[in-house]
Amino acid sequence: MYRPWKVEVVHGYWDPMRLEQVLNNLLTNAIRYGNYPPLIVKLMKLGDRVRLSVKDQGIDLAQEAQTRIFDQFERAIDANEISGLGLGLFISQQIIEGHRGKIWVESTPNEGAVFIFEIPLTFESES
Numbered sequence: 001m002y003r004p005w006k007v008e009v010v011h012g013y014w015d016p017m018r019l020e021q022v023l024n025n026l027l028t029n030a031i032r033y034g035n036y037p038p039l040i041v042k043l044m045k046l047g048d049r050v051r052l053s054v055k056d057q058g059i060d061l062a063q064e065a066q067t068r069i070f071d072q073f074e075r076a077i078d079a080n081e082i083s084g085l086g087l088g089l090f091i092s093q094q095i096i097e098g099h100r101g102k103i104w105v106e107s108t109p110n111e112g113a114v115f116i117f118e119i120p121l122t123f124e125s126e127s
Contacts, residue, residue, distance in 0.1 A: 010045045012121040018095045019119075022103075025088035026054040026115045034058035034112060048121055049101075055114040061107040069105070092117075 030039045034056025042053045061069070072090045089103075096103040101119030 008045060010043060010050050010121075012050055012119075014099055014119065015095075018098070022092040022095050022117065023052070023054075025092045026052075029088060029115070030054050030056040030058070045121075046118065049118050050121060051116060051118045053114050053116040055112060057112040059112070060109050061105060061113050070103070089115075 027039070027041075035058040038057065040053075040055040042051075042055075044051050070089050070093045072087065093103050096117045096119060099119040101117055103115070103117040105113055105115050107113040
């Protein structure tokens with residue numbers, strides 16, 4: 001069922017190619033592990049930061065797995081069940097931290113998972 005959301009335009013200055021990679025990783029994981037629709041994507045401005053979340057209806061993540069899955073080559077599910085290298089969330093974390101942000105996951109039994117990242121509205125490269 002379609003429910004209209006309040007629309008707010010958020011302007012920011014970031015590395016668009018890298019954030020596209022993060023969003024692609026989060027959406028791909030939600031589709032791959034999410035038990036199919038619906039996926040819920042939200043973007044909101046929080047003061048001088050922006051928050052993006054991707055919620056799926058798939059597998060629950062045990063508390064111990066919620067930090068581990070951001071490590072290089074780590075996966076929540078055996079590679080025999082769903083293919084993947086275990087690099088997408090690791091790379092996403094590196095990109096978000098490079099934007100001086102943070103990324104995390106929240107999961108409730110029987111409700112799937114929500115992957116969330118927050119970054120400042122302004123990105124300043126360290127180079």
